[in-house]
Amino acid sequence: MKLLRVVASYFKNCRDNFMIDLISKSKRTSEDKEYELHEIDEGLYVYNTVAFVGKNASGKTTAVELLDCCYSILGEFRVENKTYQYDHVTLDIIFYHEGMIYRYFTKLEADASLENKAVFTDQHIFQKKYYKSRSKSVYDERDFKEMEDLGSLPEDTSIVFFVLKKKQTRALYFDSEGKGASTYQLLFKALRNYKISTEVLADIIHIFDENICGLQMVDDNNYKLLYKAEQKIVSDTELVHLLSSGTTKGILLYTMAAASLQMGFDLIIDEIENHFHKTLVENLISFYKDKMVNRNKAALLFTTHYCEVLDLFNRRDNIWISKSKEKVYLENMYENFDIRTELLKSNQFYSNAFDTAVNYEELMNLKRKLME
Amino acid sequence: MKYLIMCEGPNELEIVKILLENDLLLFDKDELLNLIPYHARQIDKSPAVQLALNIYPGEVTVLRIGDGLTEKLRIPNKYKDKIIAVEKYCTKPELEMLLIIAENLLDEYNKVKSAKKPKVFAKEHIQCGHQKYDNSTRFYELYFGRNPLLLAASIKEYKRKHGSHKKEERYLADLLK
Numbered sequence: 215m216k217l218l219r220v221v222a223s224y225f226k227n228c229r230d231n232f233m234i235d236l237i238s239k240s241k242r243t244s245e246d247k248e249y250e251l252h253e254i255d256e257g258l259y260v261y262n263t264v265a266f267v268g269k270n271a272s273g274k275t276t277a278v279e280l281l282d283c284c285y286s287i288l289g290e291f292r293v294e295n296k297t298y299q300y301d302h303v304t305l306d307i308i309f310y311h312e313g314m315i316y317r318y319f320t321k322l323e324a325d326a327s328l329e330n331k332a333v334f335t336d337q338h339i340f341q342k343k344y345y346k347s348r349s350k351s352v353y354d355e356r357d358f359k360e361m362e363d364l365g366s367l368p369e370d371t372s373i374v375f376f377v378l379k380k381k382q383t384r385a386l387y388f389d390s391e392g393k394g395a396s397t398y399q400l401l402f403k404a405l406r407n408y409k410i411s412t413e414v415l416a417d418i419i420h421i422f423d424e425n426i427c428g429l430q431m432v433d434d435n436n437y438k439l440l441y442k443a444e445q446k447i448v449s450d451t452e453l454v455h456l457l458s459s460g461t462t463k464g465i466l467l468y469t470m471a472a473a474s475l476q477m478g479f480d481l482i483i484d485e486i487e488n489h490f491h492k493t494l495v496e497n498l499i500s501f502y503k504d505k506m507v508n509r510n511k512a513a514l515l516f517t518t519h520y521c522e523v524l525d526l527f528n529r530r531d532n533i534w535i536s537k538s539k540e541k542v543y544l545e546n547m548y549e550n551f552d553i554r555t556e557l558l559k560s561n562q563f564y565s566n567a568f569d570t571a572v573n574y575e576e577l578m579n580l581k582r583k584l585m586e
Numbered sequence: 587m588k589y590l591i592m593c594e595g596p597n598e599l600e601i602v603k604i605l606l607e608n609d610l611l612l613f614d615k616d617e618l619l620n621l622i623p624y625h626a627r628q629i630d631k632s633p634a635v636q637l638a639l640n641i642y643p644g645e646v647t648v649l650r651i652g653d654g655l656t657e658k659l660r661i662p663n664k665y666k667d668k669i670i671a672v673e674k675y676c677t678k679p680e681l682e683m684l685l686i687i688a689e690n691l692l693d694e695y696n697k698v699k700s701a702k703k704p705k706v707f708a709k710e711h712i713q714c715g716h717q718k719y720d721n722s723t724r725f726y727e728l729y730f731g732r733n734p735l736l737l738a739a740s741i742k743e744y745k746r747k748h749g750s751h752k753k754e755e756r757y758l759a760d761l762l763k
Contacts, residue, residue: 244596248625249634493641500637506622526633 215378216254216511217480218315219353220284221306226276226298229541234277236260236513237352239531240548249503250528252511254310257349261532262502264515265524266544267563268535269570273542274517275390277534278482281515282387285480289384291372293322294331300324303332308353311377316341317358318374325370333369339377383408385480385515386470390488392463395450401466402431408473418468421494422461464490471498471514478510486516486523499526524559533559535568587645587670589613591623592635592659594652597681599625600726601737601758602651608734611761619646627652630662639665647671651758654678676755677744682708685719685729688740692747738762 218237223230238251238259251259266274279298284307286293293300303322308315317340322332340358348354364376393400405415416428428440437453439446454462467483474481487495501507502514524533531548545551545568547559553567563570593599602623605611615621619638626632629639639646646669650659655674677683682704686695695707705721712719714729730737745759 245625245632245634248596248599249632496637496640500620500634500641503634503637504620504622526637528631528633 215288215309215311215382215384216252216260217281217284217288217307217309217384218260219308220280222280223304224302225280225283225305227538227542228273228276228280229543232280232543234281234534234544235546236264238529239546240529243528246528248505250532252513254511255313255344255346257346258310258344258352260513261529262508262511262513263499263527264513264532264534265527266515266517266534266536267519267521267524267568267570268537269572270519272538272570273536273544275484276542277536277544278387278484278515278517281482282385285385285387285482287318287320287372287374288378289479290381291367291375291378292331292370294329294370296330296332300332310344313344314341315344315352315358316374316377317355318372320372331370334372335369337373339364339373341377383477383479385482386474387482388467388470388484390485392459393466394459395454397462397466398429398431398437398450398453399434401469404466404469404473408477410469410472410476414472415465415469418465418472421468422464423457426457460490463488464494468494468498471501474512474514475501475508476510478512480513480515483514483516486518487520492520492522495520495523496526499523521560521563524563527559530555530559535570537569587647588619588642589617590619590635590638590646590648590669592626592629592632592648592650593623594625594627594650594655595681596625596723597721597726598651598677599623600723601681601684601730604727604730604734604737605762610734610738610763612763627657628660629665630660636662639668644668645670647673649673649675649761651675652677653680655755674755675758675761676751677758678751678755680704682719683744683748684737684740685712687743687747688729688736692743 219235221231221233222228225232238261242251242259250262252262253259266277268274283293283296288309300322301324305320307318319338320334321336323335325331325333339361341361342357342359364373367373367375404410419426419429425441426439427442430438432438432447435450436447437450439448448456471481499514502512527533531546533547534544535547536542536544551568553562591602593602606615606623619642624635626635629635648659648669650672653676655676659672661669680703685708686692686704689712691711695704698707708719714725717725717728719725741758741762745757751757
């Protein structure tokens with residue numbers, strides 16, 4: 215299963231028909247096919263890395279939350295425990311699964327109970343077979359046929375269930391907040407669920423702290439930390455202080471990435487550069503672009519303020535610039551900007567080619583006040 | 587020091603991957619920058635190569651592999667101290683020479699070489715099972731992937747028969763054990 219496109223309305227403060235399209239649009243070179251794209255069916259290419267950039271409060275997080283919402287539906291057939299309102303949200307999701315293209319419409323409403331979950335109303339699902347000869351018209355509405363008489367489900371369960379049938383992790387969402395002391399519980403749950411070996415965990419920990427040889431779970435709240443010459447049993451809260459919150463977050467994120475790469479599901483990260491050394495960000499991106507590591511067609515979708523990361527993208531159609539003028543909207547670097555491809559994307563960013571520069575006058579207004 | 591292998595095309599990359607996986611090269615993957623060979627013509631046009639160079643703090647020797655490699659390699663300023671040498675390994679006029687040699691068709695090809703490129707000749711004469719040569723990476727994978735020793739022998743034979751490289755152009759055979 216691969217998500218291809220989502221169009222949303224009434225989602226947070228987005229403009230209507232807020233769209234994220236994950237099928238490649240610009241010319242595909244042989245280098246792109248090696249390092250930038252996954253061919254999920256003959257002639258059907260999706261990105262292995264996707265970036266959302268923009269000013270503060272421009273809607274980058276909203277974009278990845280929308281993706282997370284779609285993957286929740288496609289993975290668990292539910293939307294629950296999200297931090298936004300569900301009422302009136304409409305979603306038009308197109309995904310690929312086992313040689314077929316599916317188009318799923320739904321409207322979300324908040325569940326009438328006290329639980330934080332959405333119910334699905336006005337649901338429709340359409341399908342068509344994918345043909346290479348029609349790879350350029352995957353979204354063409356005319357040849358979709360509605361799937362009817364699917365059966366009944368509880369209203370908090372999406373009818374996507376009838377297509378995908380089994381709950382499965384389709385993506386993990388890593389927000390910029392971190393999980394604090396519960397990180398390590400989550401970490402060991404991830405190790406178990408995604409069958410990540412302790413050797414891989416040891417290698418990950420070693421990247422962040424060379425003095426530590428390993429970490430073992432004693433019980434839900436206590437862990438054994440293995441140094442070269444000694445061992446320490448510490449609580450989860452002590453562990454976060456001992457290893458620092460940056461290291462804690464990094465270990466979890468790299469473990470999630472290892473799971474994503476091994477299992478082939480996508481990883482969504484809000485603010486990839488948060489707490490990280492530049493090399494670790496670059497290394498993470500390089501994993502997803504390397505077919506020897508990324509053998510199961512996983513994708514890394516992230517937001518960043520760190521424009522130099524964009525220079526590590528060979529293409530422009532997998533970069534979105536988020537903007538906010540009353541409502542949030544996205545512009546695609548390939549489709550919406552006529553820029554000089556020979557120039558570094560980061561330089562163009564800083565020279566305000568995408569209208570994303572921090573307002574100079576606002577900065578000076580503050581400085582003037584501080585100079586008084 | 588690490589080697590950065592930059593293959594001109596995806597087919598050269600496949601050849602190098604086969605040699606590497608079968609331990610036929612003078613070095614193993616641990617000696618390669620980021621553990622893999624790359625498909626890239628220029629560093630400044632390849633974010634994948636730049637990512638690899640950014641991650642490694644030490645010195646790098648670039649091994650360029652391709653047909654003719656006439657285009658000069660541009661080394662961006664930020665990597666000028668890091669890249670200590672650039673070496674060219676050629677399979678001119680075209681990579682298909684290896685297939686022609688592997689099929690024992692070199693003498694036949696030499697009769698028509700002034701009028702026909704190796705690629706065209708290979709498309710006319712070479713197949714693997716039922717699949718005709720089609721310039722695809724998949725063909726190289728099928729043809730040499732199951733017979734890496736034939737690949738190594740063809741590379742060595744190419745050097746023996748094709749002694750007309752310029753001084754700075756080395757042979758793929760020079761990278762073999």
